[in-house]
Amino acid sequence: MNHDSLARTALAPKQSRWRDQLRQAVRDPATLLERLDLDPVQAAPAGRFPVLVPEALLARMQPGDPDDPLLRQVLPHASESEAVPGYTDDPVGDRASSAARGVLHKYRRRVLLVTTGACAVHCRYCFRQAFPYASEHAASASWQAAVDYVAGDSSIEEVILSGGDPLMLPTARLRALTDRLAGVEHIRRLRIHTRMPVILPDRITTDLCDWLSQLPWPVVTVVHANHANEFDAGVGDAIARLRRTGAHVLNQAVLLAGINDRADALIALMQRSFQAGALPYYLHLLDPVRGAQRFEADERRAKDMMLKLRRELSGYLVPRLVREVAGEPYKLPVL
Ligand code: SF4
Numbered sequence: 001m002n003h004d005s006l007a008r009t010a011l012a013p014k015q016s017r018w019r020d021q022l023r024q025a026v027r028d029p030a031t032l033l034e035r036l037d038l039d040p041v042q043a044a045p046a047g048r049f050p051v052l053v054p055e056a057l058l059a060r061m062q063p064g065d066p067d068d069p070l071l072r073q074v075l076p077h078a079s080e081s082e083a084v085p086g087y088t089d090d091p092v093g094d095r096a097s098s099a100a101r102g103v104l105h106k107y108r109r110r111v112l113l114v115t116t117g118a119c120a121v122h123c124r125y126c127f128r129q130a131f132p133y134a135s136e137h138a139a140s141a142s143w144q145a146a147v148d149y150v151a152g153d154s155s156i157e158e159v160i161l162s163g164g165d166p167l168m169l170p171t172a173r174l175r176a177l178t179d180r181l182a183g184v185e186h187i188r189r190l191r192i193h194t195r196m197p198v199i200l201p202d203r204i205t206t207d208l209c210d211w212l213s214q215l216p217w218p219v220v221t222v223v224h225a226n227h228a229n230e231f232d233a234g235v236g237d238a239i240a241r242l243r244r245t246g247a248h249v250l251n252q253a254v255l256l257a258g259i260n261d262r263a264d265a266l267i268a269l270m271q272r273s274f275q276a277g278a279l280p281y282y283l284h285l286l287d288p289v290r291g292a293q294r295f296e297a298d299e300r301r302a303k304d305m306m307l308k309l310r311r312e313l314s315g316y317l318v319p320r321l322v323r324e325v326a327g328e329p330y331k332l333p334v335l
Pocket of ligand 1: 118119120121122123126127128129163164165195224
């Protein structure tokens with residue numbers, strides 16, 4: 001074992017701890033409120049998207065505060081069952097871009113693999129909450145359809161592992177995929193979209209880091225945090241472990257009404273994200289998924305806030321404000 005491996009082993013959590021934490025996660029709205037000293041009678045039913053909140057995230061919420069920005073991201077609301085024009089189950093055109101089982105091919109030179117439907121947290125604004133994961137995930141049949149599709153299109157330079165959360169899969173399963181992709185000569189980069197370093201930092205184990213550091217391509221890890229309070233020492237350590245593998249680490253966020261739609265909240269988010277080791281990347285306008293209308297932020301205010309961010313922050317701390325529109329060849333810059 002070399003010096004780097006020793007240092008990683010000393011810092012990294014035990015392999016199975018994250019699974020135990022997931023088993024112990026809060027799974028109903030009333031318990032979630034109770035745990036935060038709030039009235040459980042106020043809990044709205046979770047409907048089609050069950051509550052899922054691990055202790056590691058719960059510990060970063062403020063007891064007694066019904067407006068806590070982390071709580072608001074995961075607490076069901078009565079409005080989720082309302083039908084609102086423009087809010088659909090497939091707001092970004094995933095179904096139309098399905099190219100093979102679990103493979104979404106929207107943009108040139110890269111494909112996205114929906115690796116699993118599982119996540120470590122259920123975010124109430126998630127645009128993929130109604131995705132048909134049971135029939136459409138790439139890990140089935142030992143990744144065969146996905147590997148065949150990528151191998152058969154020499155224009156594909158970048159493979160994006162998404163979901164759900166790809167790091168919910170056992171590392172051995174991820175390694176089985178990349179071992180097979182390593183035989184595809186035209187791949188140049190691997191990207192991983194994951195909320196795991198933020199939600200369940202103990203998932204960034206030695207085993208996972210060893211897999212990442214042995215990959216034959218540059219790796220870009222895009223984490224997802226929407227509020228400065230999501231970063232704590234454990235998250236910073238997890239991102240540091242990722243960076244020691246040589247991976248680039250970026251953060252993407254969603255602009256969410258009542259959570260981060262104030263210039264000071266966004267400035268704090270970008271500063272904390274960078275401090276933790278994740279460079280600000282995208283700030284997405286909300287994808288209009290059914291039931292998420294309470295999160296829609298005002299677009300004019302969003303533009304004003306971006307101007308303020310540009311005045312207040314170094315250029316590399318300012319994310320790109322974008323909107324995804326079904327059928328467009330890239331995410332559309334809003335400002
Ligand atoms: S972790 Fe990502 S994929 Fe999972 S519910 Fe949250 S936003 Fe959706």
